[in-house]
Amino acid sequence: MWQYLMPTKIFFSQRVVEKNKEIFKNFGAKALVVTGRTSSRINGSLSDIENALKSMGIEFYVYDRIEENPTFEQIRQAVEECKTQSFDFVIGVGGGSPLDSAKAIAVLLRNRSLRVEDLYDSNKYSSALPIVAIPTTSGTGSEVTQYSVLTDDTGFKRGFGHDSIFPVIALIDPVYTVSMTVSLTRSTGLDALCHAVEGFLSKKATPISDLYAVESMKLIKENLPKALENPNDLEARTAMSFASCLAGMVISQTSTTLAHVLGYPLSTFKGIRHGDATAAFLDAVVHGAESEIPQKVQKVKEIFGDIKRFIESAGLKIELQLSDEELETWVKRALTAKHMQWTRGVFDELSIRKLYERMRID
Ligand SMILES: [Fe+2]
CATH class of the missing domain: 3.40.50.1970 (Rossmann fold)
Structure with missing residues (x-):
């Protein structure tokens, strides 16, 4: 249904x-x-x-x-x-x-x-x-x-x-959107990417949201690098505006999932832009879904290859100092977040802690 x-x-x-x-x-x-x-x-x-x-x-x-x-x-x-x-x-x-x-x-x-x-x-x-x-x-x-x-x-x-x-x-x-800086172009473009991919792999995905998600992913793969390379490329900007709108329609049906849940505290407590903070966890969403919906994960790979590499090639690298107390609070918060229920795969305390720890520096 x-x-x-x-x-x-x-x-x-x-x-x-x-x-x-x-x-x-x-x-x-x-x-x-x-x-x-x-x-x-x-x-x-x-x-x-x-x-x-x-x-x-x-x-x-x-x-x-x-x-x-x-x-x-x-x-x-x-x-x-x-x-x-x-x-x-x-x-x-x-x-x-x-x-x-x-x-x-x-x-x-x-x-x-x-x-x-x-x-x-x-x-x-x-x-x-x-x-x-x-x-x-x-x-x-x-x-x-x-x-x-x-x-x-x-x-x-x-x-x-x-x-x-x-x-x-x-x-x-x-x-x-043409006057956006390169860093804002990247962050907002990655936000749209997360909406499309999280929505595509969400437990709430529907046949209609999947159509929008696939088209959005293809547009982002093709046009985000162009918009980053040349901010005045109006064709690429137009494609990104469309991709973002499609990805919005996707999450209006599917909700967002793990990457958004884990990214939120990075924005509010560490000042990292929403799309950057969220994209830092998108590879985990893809890996998490692999055993449940291998064909859909294959589709994502067909479009992007290794999604982590695509995100890094857009210029994203997050390193942050994180106290043990912050880490524990964030992990606990994530475990009880409402949108975790739409995330495929098993994400427990240990695996969520590892996802935060991989960006940690002393
Ligand atoms: Fe978002």
């Missing part, structure tokens, strides 16, 4: 915001734009949105204080500041952090009595303000998922999923 729901309407083209500005009128008279401090100004997305809203006569307020790995506290502050105004819809623009924050804020502005913690209890709400997602990186896939990942008050990343936070519209313009 399998099912499929991905209700987001996708618009994909160069100058996509300008070309489709009429759609904003469908959502009402006032928009909250959620973004980070700088990147949406550098890549031109924010001014495109402001111009589109102005020309449609839509009032808007820009909340631009979303940081990487957004915390509960940052979401509380955003809601506190924005709840004095009345918004009809929320536009998230940027990488995964602004998009995931926009989703959380959209729920909390619609359901005023909820606290951030309540986002994790799906019975406590049934709707959010309509969300328009405009990604400016190619990796998160958040523009087509029902997930949002925030960092809780203890410093750990926690994701929540709810059908009400599927964006109503995703506006994808690959030109916004």
Whole structure:
């Protein structure tokens, strides 16, 4: 048995915001734009949105204080500041952090009595303000998922999923990704790679998600090296935006698995970018699935050869100092993480500890 729901309407083209500005009128008279401090100004997305809203006569307020790995506290502050105004819809623009924050804020502005913690209890709400997602990186896939990942008050990343936070519209313009640095291109590209591979090998994979996953993996194999080599290669950037969107649709069906679970603390406690942190464990996901689904693992190998080598050739090398206490806490946390249940293979305390230890330096 399998099912499929991905209700987001996708618009994909160069100058996509300008070309489709009429759609904003469908959502009402006032928009909250959620973004980070700088990147949406550098890549031109924010001014495109402001111009589109102005020309449609839509009032808007820009909340631009979303940081990487957004915390509960940052979401509380955003809601506190924005709840004095009345918004009809929320536009998230940027990488995964602004998009995931926009989703959380959209729920909390619609359901005023909820606290951030309540986002994790799906019975406590049934709707959010309509969300328009405009990604400016190619990796998160958040523009087509029902997930949002925030960092809780203890410093750990926690994701929540709810059908009400599927964006109503995703506006994808690959030109916004051209100004990404090489390291951000790598990290976000590797995030998309993890979504495609983890989703393909997940216990929740479906015939539809597999179609998207295979296409996404092929596009990433072909185009991530090109985008890293030549940041202005618009064809490669366009392929990566598409691959990222496909991989987002994959995890909307399959969830993420082991690599995401193990990567989270590297980002919140060691400052390693999400995609890099996650990709450091992707080879373990592939090896873990080998005895259960050898044909699918073979498909991954057909596309990438040795996936660890492909990831390293993108320039990833993670070495970190890790105390015994940190190691124990992370291992324990991983063992109880919800998404471990969708991971194929046997991952116990010892094997998870080994995966963290191989990147450890004294
Ligand atoms: Fe991810």
